[in-house]
Amino acid sequence: MQNGDGNAAPGAPRAAAPADDALEDALVAALGDALVTRSAAIEPRYFTAYNEPAGVRPRALVRPASVDDVSRTLALCTRLGQPVVPQGGLTGLARGAVALGGEVVLSMERLAGIEALDRAAGTITVRAGTPLQAVQDAADAAGFTFGVDLGARGSCQIGGMLATNAGGTRAIRYGMMREQVLGLEAVLADGTIVSSMNRMLKNNAGYDLKQLFIGSEGTLGVITRAVLRLHPKLAAPATALCRVRDYDAVAALWNRMRALPEIVSFEAMWPSFYEYVARHTPDVVAPFAGDGGFAVLIECATSAPGGDARHALETALAAAFDAGVVDDAALATSERQARELWTLREGLAIDALPHLINYDVSLPTGELGAFAERCEAALRASWPDIVCVFFGHVGDGNVHIGVSLAGMRDADADAIDRCVYATVRDMGGSVSAEHGIGALKRAYLAHTRSEAEIDLMRRVKAALDPAGILNPGKVL
Amino acid sequence: MQNGDGNAAPGAPRAAAPADDALEDALVAALGDALVTRSAAIEPRYFTAYNEPAGVRPRALVRPASVDDVSRTLALCTRLGQPVVPQGGLTGLARGAVALGGEVVLSMERLAGIEALDRAAGTITVRAGTPLQAVQDAADAAGFTFGVDLGARGSCQIGGMLATNAGGTRAIRYGMMREQVLGLEAVLADGTIVSSMNRMLKNNAGYDLKQLFIGSEGTLGVITRAVLRLHPKLAAPATALCRVRDYDAVAALWNRMRALPEIVSFEAMWPSFYEYVARHTPDVVAPFAGDGGFAVLIECATSAPGGDARHALETALAAAFDAGVVDDAALATSERQARELWTLREGLAIDALPHLINYDVSLPTGELGAFAERCEAALRASWPDIVCVFFGHVGDGNVHIGVSLAGMRDADADAIDRCVYATVRDMGGSVSAEHGIGALKRAYLAHTRSEAEIDLMRRVKAALDPAGILNPGKVL
Numbered sequence: 007m008q009n010g011d012g013n014a015a016p017g018a019p020r021a022a023a024p025a026d027d028a029l030e031d032a033l034v035a036a037l038g039d040a041l042v043t044r045s046a047a048i049e050p051r052y053f054t055a056y057n058e059p060a061g062v063r064p065r066a067l068v069r070p071a072s073v074d075d076v077s078r079t080l081a082l083c084t085r086l087g088q089p090v091v092p093q094g095g096l097t098g099l100a101r102g103a104v105a106l107g108g109e110v111v112l113s114m115e116r117l118a119g120i121e122a123l124d125r126a127a128g129t130i131t132v133r134a135g136t137p138l139q140a141v142q143d144a145a146d147a148a149g150f151t152f153g154v155d156l157g158a159r160g161s162c163q164i165g166g167m168l169a170t171n172a173g174g175t176r177a178i179r180y181g182m183m184r185e186q187v188l189g190l191e192a193v194l195a196d197g198t199i200v201s202s203m204n205r206m207l208k209n210n211a212g213y214d215l216k217q218l219f220i221g222s223e224g225t226l227g228v229i230t231r232a233v234l235r236l237h238p239k240l241a242a243p244a245t246a247l248c249r250v251r252d253y254d255a256v257a258a259l260w261n262r263m264r265a266l267p268e269i270v271s272f273e274a275m276w277p278s279f280y281e282y283v284a285r286h287t288p289d290v291v292a293p294f295a296g297d298g299g300f301a302v303l304i305e306c307a308t309s310a311p312g313g314d315a316r317h318a319l320e321t322a323l324a325a326a327f328d329a330g331v332v333d334d335a336a337l338a339t340s341e342r343q344a345r346e347l348w349t350l351r352e353g354l355a356i357d358a359l360p361h362l363i364n365y366d367v368s369l370p371t372g373e374l375g376a377f378a379e380r381c382e383a384a385l386r387a388s389w390p391d392i393v394c395v396f397f398g399h400v401g402d403g404n405v406h407i408g409v410s411l412a413g414m415r416d417a418d419a420d421a422i423d424r425c426v427y428a429t430v431r432d433m434g435g436s437v438s439a440e441h442g443i444g445a446l447k448r449a450y451l452a453h454t455r456s457e458a459e460i461d462l463m464r465r466v467k468a469a470l471d472p473a474g475i476l477n478p479g480k481v482l
Numbered sequence: 483m484q485n486g487d488g489n490a491a492p493g494a495p496r497a498a499a500p501a502d503d504a505l506e507d508a509l510v511a512a513l514g515d516a517l518v519t520r521s522a523a524i525e526p527r528y529f530t531a532y533n534e535p536a537g538v539r540p541r542a543l544v545r546p547a548s549v550d551d552v553s554r555t556l557a558l559c560t561r562l563g564q565p566v567v568p569q570g571g572l573t574g575l576a577r578g579a580v581a582l583g584g585e586v587v588l589s590m591e592r593l594a595g596i597e598a599l600d601r602a603a604g605t606i607t608v609r610a611g612t613p614l615q616a617v618q619d620a621a622d623a624a625g626f627t628f629g630v631d632l633g634a635r636g637s638c639q640i641g642g643m644l645a646t647n648a649g650g651t652r653a654i655r656y657g658m659m660r661e662q663v664l665g666l667e668a669v670l671a672d673g674t675i676v677s678s679m680n681r682m683l684k685n686n687a688g689y690d691l692k693q694l695f696i697g698s699e700g701t702l703g704v705i706t707r708a709v710l711r712l713h714p715k716l717a718a719p720a721t722a723l724c725r726v727r728d729y730d731a732v733a734a735l736w737n738r739m740r741a742l743p744e745i746v747s748f749e750a751m752w753p754s755f756y757e758y759v760a761r762h763t764p765d766v767v768a769p770f771a772g773d774g775g776f777a778v779l780i781e782c783a784t785s786a787p788g789g790d791a792r793h794a795l796e797t798a799l800a801a802a803f804d805a806g807v808v809d810d811a812a813l814a815t816s817e818r819q820a821r822e823l824w825t826l827r828e829g830l831a832i833d834a835l836p837h838l839i840n841y842d843v844s845l846p847t848g849e850l851g852a853f854a855e856r857c858e859a860a861l862r863a864s865w866p867d868i869v870c871v872f873f874g875h876v877g878d879g880n881v882h883i884g885v886s887l888a889g890m891r892d893a894d895a896d897a898i899d900r901c902v903y904a905t906v907r908d909m910g911g912s913v914s915a916e917h918g919i920g921a922l923k924r925a926y927l928a929h930t931r932s933e934a935e936i937d938l939m940r941r942v943k944a945a946l947d948p949a950g951i952l953n954p955g956k957v958l
Contacts, residue, residue, distance in 0.1 A: 126848025372602025
């Protein structure tokens, strides 16, 4: 939708900011050469999100190395009326961390690293630019498990994950990013540093300010540091792929499996998705033929000394088989086999589908089956040859949809968006389960949130960022 | 501190509201006789909090029966500049739900009842005035467990529990009230109804507005309804009381027990507390003598079919005994015995201590031992005969302190507050772990929160309640 150098996208924010050279000069004068990159010298990776073409070149790039750098940058930009886009690992999939036209990009990549790990309390203190993988590895080395995992673990940054309240494949066990946070530090648009680096599980002394910054996608403040919970270390997991007749049986299986304290992941693949990835994933032999059934990936693990997650999973699956809920199940017998099952579920193979559009929606788990049928029927009514594949973290009501149409035009893409999101709206679901709204789904926010809610969001935005310099054109 | 009829407490808010008769007339005219009780006719239970003497008589009492009633009441009070105190079950222990002088009380007791229970999704939709016990019973009857439990379950209301983000004895397993909420409806000071009755575990479509109202003690809006998560039903728990040498051993025991997926509660009693309640709790025979050791109450339970929480607890305790972490342990062999262990821990016996003051503070679990020593030493330096007893939910860093001094004067009580909270501040803890700030700890908010944090709280307050009619004199 956007590309090239410096051309603002239609509808992008316009600020009463200084001319290009003057802005660059002001930033360099205030912050120094080491922090500021002039527009012409910015590498494309700072304006190219994962799986997207290059976007709009920012007016300047600032890469702070300290919280104080962030504070000085924002205070200056507020004075100049200069919009700022906070940027993490660019893996958010909602066009929330790229410039839309006329912004300075504030990349957090240098404000990285783990500051402390408290074994007695089970907490880790990290800077916003730290990649998820680094936090997972540090937790692991100290005998803990970090509660969130997702495919982009090597690239995504903790700050971006917090700003979008990232979810992933373990939310049924540990919750999303919001549930991992004990303390948070953020910088407001005017440069005020609000440090709430609480280390306790329970702290009800006044408003829980960190909640303002989690999930608001950089529009209310820039997250700089966090104190995160760690969980007791999980032993090697047991992983199974189950063949299940229909969605009602998937829901019934979930109602059995959610009672297991060992459950970590419960991920479903609709028949069309499973058939496609089973045929098109290189180097992976799928355990069942794709013959019209659902496939459910279940992972169990325990932190209990001497605990046996494999036994728990086997026992539960045997009972589900006896009850006629599961038709067949393959238990991974090696880490490699488990990895292969996950490779099927991650489904990178579908990226080869022509003109693929990805959706990330949620509904209560029991209603996802009906939703998928209704959504596909609505799409097929207008585009008989459309390909729809459904898959996702159904234990928490989150389904991803891949939609592909040979020869898709821009007008088709917009109409397909409208069709999918209308079905979500009509069934009372969310247009964004875990990726956030960004610029991508801004037009559809009102499908999930009421006028009163959006008014209140605007009131909060005006209170925290009255000049509107933080990530304009995103969310609201 | 406060009693009598209609006399404002020193420092209580004064509003530019109509004279008494005119206010009552205006309320009755707008809302009707059925909803409004005139000041003189208000029963003392609407101005008397649990364990407190009667407080200040409100200017009027409004008892809405619908969300629309709440909206009309707040819109009217905003027009009149009339302060309002939202009121639940009055069990909050922080003087957050009583009038301080000049307010109308908005009791939620009539806006009660369960609206829906969705078995497939595992959610319950309730009105704010519903008592906790009713939610627990409904969950139980449908084959689920509600995640929060606390002693006041028969009186406390869901709305008040959400407004104070109540904690209790299961926070290590399920989190506090905040973690139970999927959707929330609240009414703003101007009467706007903001309904965010989300039913999904994952929903990242825009700001998570419900977080504004959870834990802000009725100062930003009045909570009217909520969608709450339910958890798979726990089988009967296994309960043990352990005798542990010192606090380091308590922390070591916690580090073992937190790895058990079956853990529900981990509650410690310091020697002085245990000795007192073991001697003074009627009809309960304590399993150990109070001879200088700590007592730790551990509860384990599982939702797994065929799971054996008792075996898991016994195995973990045997290993802890072999490692020298536990000196002795008594496993309850009946529900009655388990109830007796909980009766010791709940410690109602200490209410008989003269001039008892209760505190509710938190620090990281590993630091609670040092905190208790330092706090007691500081108190004893000024009051050699003071009695301090420590107990609480140490698995989540939350300790309660009972302080008693024969012949305590008001000046002593204030100085004791200052001494306890100074120790909390110096060690980086929270002056309120789970009860909130209310009017009681307002003077100590800055011990836990920075100037920048409190400024931001005020900014949010001004944005949502510019006339300041919602629960003035509480929190901020």
